[in-house]
Amino acid sequence: MLKQIEGSHAIAETIALCRPEVICAYPITPQTHIVERLSELTRTGDIGNCQYINVESEFAALSVAIGASAAGARAYTATSSQGLLFMTEAVYNAAGLGLPIVMTIGNRAIGAPINIWNDHSDSMALRDAGWIQFYAETNQEAVDLHIQAFRLAERLSVPVMVCVDGFILTHAYERIEVPEPEPVDAYLPAFEPVQVLDPDDPVTIGAMVGPEAFTEVRYLAHHKHLQAIDVIPELSTEFADVFGRQAGGLIRPYRTEDAETVVIGLGSVMGTIKETVDEMRDDGVSIGAVTIVSFRPFPMLALRVALENAKRVIVVEKCFADGLGGIVVGSVRMALRGFSTPIYTVIAGLGGRPITQASLRQTFGDAVADKINDPHFLDLDWAVIDRELARGQDKRRSGPIAENILREMGLVGGKPV
Amino acid sequence: MTQRIKFYQTGTLTVGNRLLDEDNRTVQGTVDRSNSLTSGHRACQGCGEALGARYVVDAAMRAAGDRLFAVNATGCLEVFSTPYPESSWQVPWLHSLFGNAPAVATGVRAALRAKGRTDIKVLAQGGDGGTADIGFGCLSGMFERNDDVLYVCYDNEAYMNTGVQRSGSTPPAARTSTTPAAGAAPGNVFGQGKNVPRIAMAHGIPYVATASVADLQDLEAKVTKAMNIDGARYIHVHVPCPLGWGSAPCDTIKLARLAIETGLFPLYEAEYGDVTDVTPIRRRMPVEDYLRPQKRFAHLFRPDLDAEVLAQIQKIADDNIEKLKLLD
Amino acid sequence: MVSAAEMLSITAFLEGAHAQAFPSFGSERMGAPVVAFCRIDDKEIRLREPVMTPDVLIVQDPTLLHQVDLFNGLDTRGYLLINTSKSYLDLGLGDYVDRFPPHHICTVAATKWAMEYVGRPLPNAALLGAFAGLTYRVKLESVQTAIRQKFPGKLGDDNAKAAARAYDSIRTN
Numbered sequence: 001m002l003k004q005i006e007g008s009h010a011i012a013e014t015i016a017l018c019r020p021e022v023i024c025a026y027p028i029t030p031q032t033h034i035v036e037r038l039s040e041l042t043r044t045g046d047i048g049n050c051q052y053i054n055v056e057s058e059f060a061a062l063s064v065a066i067g068a069s070a071a072g073a074r075a076y077t078a079t080s081s082q083g084l085l086f087m088t089e090a091v092y093n094a095a096g097l098g099l100p101i102v103m104t105i106g107n108r109a110i111g112a113p114i115n116i117w118n119d120h121s122d123s124m125a126l127r128d129a130g131w132i133q134f135y136a137e138t139n140q141e142a143v144d145l146h147i148q149a150f151r152l153a154e155r156l157s158v159p160v161m162v163c164v165d166g167f168i169l170t171h172a173y174e175r176i177e178v179p180e181p182e183p184v185d186a187y188l189p190a191f192e193p194v195q196v197l198d199p200d201d202p203v204t205i206g207a208m209v210g211p212e213a214f215t216e217v218r219y220l221a222h223h224k225h226l227q228a229i230d231v232i233p234e235l236s237t238e239f240a241d242v243f244g245r246q247a248g249g250l251i252r253p254y255r256t257e258d259a260e261t262v263v264i265g266l267g268s269v270m271g272t273i274k275e276t277v278d279e280m281r282d283d284g285v286s287i288g289a290v291t292i293v294s295f296r297p298f299p300m301l302a303l304r305v306a307l308e309n310a311k312r313v314i315v316v317e318k319c320f321a322d323g324l325g326g327i328v329v330g331s332v333r334m335a336l337r338g339f340s341t342p343i344y345t346v347i348a349g350l351g352g353r354p355i356t357q358a359s360l361r362q363t364f365g366d367a368v369a370d371k372i373n374d375p376h377f378l379d380l381d382w383a384v385i386d387r388e389l390a391r392g393q394d395k396r397r398s399g400p401i402a403e404n405i406l407r408e409m410g411l412v413g414g415k416p417v
Numbered sequence: 418m419t420q421r422i423k424f425y426q427t428g429t430l431t432v433g434n435r436l437l438d439e440d441n442r443t444v445q446g447t448v449d450r451s452n453s454l455t456s457g458h459r460a461c462q463g464c465g466e467a468l469g470a471r472y473v474v475d476a477a478m479r480a481a482g483d484r485l486f487a488v489n490a491t492g493c494l495e496v497f498s499t500p501y502p503e504s505s506w507q508v509p510w511l512h513s514l515f516g517n518a519p520a521v522a523t524g525v526r527a528a529l530r531a532k533g534r535t536d537i538k539v540l541a542q543g544g545d546g547g548t549a550d551i552g553f554g555c556l557s558g559m560f561e562r563n564d565d566v567l568y569v570c571y572d573n574e575a576y577m578n579t580g581v582q583r584s585g586s587t588p589p590a591a592r593t594s595t596t597p598a599a600g601a602a603p604g605n606v607f608g609q610g611k612n613v614p615r616i617a618m619a620h621g622i623p624y625v626a627t628a629s630v631a632d633l634q635d636l637e638a639k640v641t642k643a644m645n646i647d648g649a650r651y652i653h654v655h656v657p658c659p660l661g662w663g664s665a666p667c668d669t670i671k672l673a674r675l676a677i678e679t680g681l682f683p684l685y686e687a688e689y690g691d692v693t694d695v696t697p698i699r700r701r702m703p704v705e706d707y708l709r710p711q712k713r714f715a716h717l718f719r720p721d722l723d724a725e726v727l728a729q730i731q732k733i734a735d736d737n738i739e740k741l742k743l744l745d
Numbered sequence: 746m747v748s749a750a751e752m753l754s755i756t757a758f759l760e761g762a763h764a765q766a767f768p769s770f771g772s773e774r775m776g777a778p779v780v781a782f783c784r785i786d787d788k789e790i791r792l793r794e795p796v797m798t799p800d801v802l803i804v805q806d807p808t809l810l811h812q813v814d815l816f817n818g819l820d821t822r823g824y825l826l827i828n829t830s831k832s833y834l835d836l837g838l839g840d841y842v843d844r845f846p847p848h849h850i851c852t853v854a855a856t857k858w859a860m861e862y863v864g865r866p867l868p869n870a871a872l873l874g875a876f877a878g879l880t881y882r883v884k885l886e887s888v889q890t891a892i893r894q895k896f897p898g899k900l901g902d903d904n905a906k907a908a909a910r911a912y913d914s915i916r917t918n
């Protein structure tokens with residue numbers, strides 16, 4: 001049904017259609033609206049016999065999901081930011097055990113300084129924890145990816161994260177087609193576990209594995225991701241057949257035919273990037289964009305094919321590694337190994353800083369002219385940086401950086417002084 | 418050295434005592450016990466935890482009509498029972514992490530409820546580190562929600578799996594690798610530590626009990642009782658560790674019994690936050706008798722007897738006896 | 746304010762338009778200054794940046810006028826709607842609003858209408874009624890349907906009345 005609805009609520013209503021049996025919830029902004037809506041749907045009996053568990057931490061949330069999944073239930077939870085880091089040990093464990101849990105990440109920055117706004121630092125920190133990672137470009141895709149996520153997770157017995165930009169998508173009211181139950185039922189069969197606690201066939205799940213076999217167990221986890229490279233496009237095609245719209249897949253090119261410059265990114269910023277591409281195309285610039293939908297497994301071959309004729313590549317990412325630069329760009333470079341294509345990294349949108357079309361236009365223009373630093377920090381205020389560096393040189397006890405900056409800006413406690 | 422068999426150690430409470438009526442015999446004393454934790458595992462000689470777990474799980478299996486799932490925290494029990502590629506568990510068994518066994522058990526329970534499989538019961542177990550320390554948040558959450566899980570803590574009073582480091586359950590003055598017998602106040606610090614059974618009681622859950630491998634009949638009875646109650650239940654079992662305590666493997670039961678008879682480890686049951694029953698001390702013993710055979714307390718006796726510290730420990734035992742009326 | 750933007754987006758949706766409403770995000774505290782945005786278009790809205798140059802600016806709380814630079818980005822071809830019983834002259838904005846076409850600016854006593862019809866100082870519905878009256882971008886009936894969707898029952902009916910009253914107050918101005 002076509003609705004004007006908040007992204008979080010559309011996601012929650014879609015999760016409900018996926019017939020989860022156990023939902024674990026712990027509040028953290030900006031994912032909270034999802035689990036709030038799910039608590040309502042569980043109470044009203046809209047999700048059958050689903051058990052909704054309010055837990056005491058994110059670590060417990062995923063641990064409850066682990067127990068539920070090992071006992072053969074379709075399990076779901078959602079988190080963000082610090083919450084994802086707090087459950088890190090269980091994130092790896094769920095993947096190591098091969099439990100097909102689906103988890104929504106309402107993407108948000110990591111502190112300190114504490115910041116509740118959107119970037120990709122949280123899910124990127126856990127990119128190599130063994131989970132499949134999808135990034136939704138729109139709320140419609142967030143909805144559609146969740147349905148595919150359960151199908152994929154259960155087909156391969158591997159957990160899947162669906163990453164949805166916090167606030168920008170989770171709190172946006174938009175026109176969203178929330179599916180009807182029938183096509184979801186047709187697309188998503190009942191969960192048939194490959195391993196399950198069963199009194200009639202007792203198994204040991206989670207035994208210790210020493211050096212004799214650890215590498216083999218780890219390789220088989222990698223193998224599932226390699227399989228996913230083939231399965232993800234299949235499931236996306238099948239989704240289009242059943243639901244009549246495109247969603248998911250590994251990557252999504254936009255106006256890349258003959259494009260000399262290709263911009264790569266993940267998530268909701270692709271909307272603004274596409275607007276910028278259109279604007280620059282109108283001005284005669286040969287530019288296109290590629291959305292990475294599946295970041296893990298990384299679509300190495302698909303991306304290589306999509307980029308092979310590009311003269312330059314710009315990777316826009318909402319995260320970075322101190323002392324290195326971009327994170328996404330590392331994987332992109334691997335996809336392009338052997339090519340001499342210049343690759344520029346644009347770090348943007350950290351801690352919720354708006355990524356504006358005007359700034360992207362300027363930056364892409366500079367990149368097209370090969371006049372850009374790598375990495376380039378979008379809209380970085382160099383005056384602030386220089387002032388703080390000078391302060392640090394001036395005296396040893398220069399104080400907490402965040403507070404210094406806010407004071408200089410005349411913003412203390414978020415209010416002008 | 419051959420050990421002289423001391424029958425008094427077990428007496429009329431002997432597990433499987435043939436003098437008892439069949440109905441009163443223990444689960445472990447019957448041939449149709451489930452052997453849920455079967456032989457061949459890698460526990461040390463005289464391991465109190467292996468003994469305790471064997472009795473707990475078999476009794477739980479009996480009470481559950483063999484429809485039981487076990488969740489295990491990381492720790493000795495998990496490691497010695499599942500050496501690759503073998504498993505001692507003849508029960509559906511799940512190990513996730515060190516600090517999340519109560520939450521994992523909650524998840525298992527929730528899955529069963531969602532599927533309408535209320536015929537299957539859930540048991541969670543961990544050591545004192547996994548229970549009192551790293552898993553404490555999850556344990557409290559499981560209690561607070563009154564999730565239908567029996568959680569059993571095997572308390573050997575330190576992190577034995579990692580090489581005997583202090584836990585929140587390590588007694589005062591005990592030497593561990595992180596509370597060495599060095600300096601002015603050797604061993605673990607006085608005035609620290611958690612009493613998890615008391616904290617469990619503070620959650621107002623339906624059933625809390627302490628138990629010991631020195632009284633296996635009582636342990637089985639408490640597990641059986643707990644298994645027939647709905648909601649969150651907690652049993653705290655005292656299990657001597659010859660490796661960590663520096664005691665002779667043949668003294669495991671003896672030390673466990675001395676812990677009871679000194680008053681240092683009182684046996685009691687509580688329902689909804691109130692103590693409902695205590696096991697009286699039959700023959701009161703001084704704490705010195707309990708401490709002296711354990712190398713972890715050796716610094717209290719050599720080179721000189723540390724009367725002051727011994728008196729402090731005796732006071733702990735006396736307070737327990739008084740508070741719980743263990744001599745009445 | 747956030748729910749006003751949401752209701753406006755529902756209103757536009759009911760008329761077949763694409764609409765995107767989103768808050769300028771912050772922690773959940775009552776009383777803190779909040780900005781919310783709404784884009785309305787006839788095609789899919791892909792842009793995700795905040796609205797920096799609005800066509801219409803609605804000020805729910807006139808006490809903010811002297812604390813925050815509210816008008817930065819508002820083009821003189823735009824529309825301005827302030828929730829107040831006072832006039833622009835009384836607010837000290839006479840000179841500022843002179844730059845706008847006269848039928849692009851108005852004040853509306855939205856809180857007053859809310860108190861009268863709903864009994865609580867929640868001016869969103871009345872502001873949306875006034876928005877319809879001022880801009881003609883959406884119909885009053887659609888605003889009322891959106892309000893009733895968000896608040897079923899008597900609360901919705903009362904809010905719809907407040908919206909109609911505000912709408913009329915603009916049209917008869």
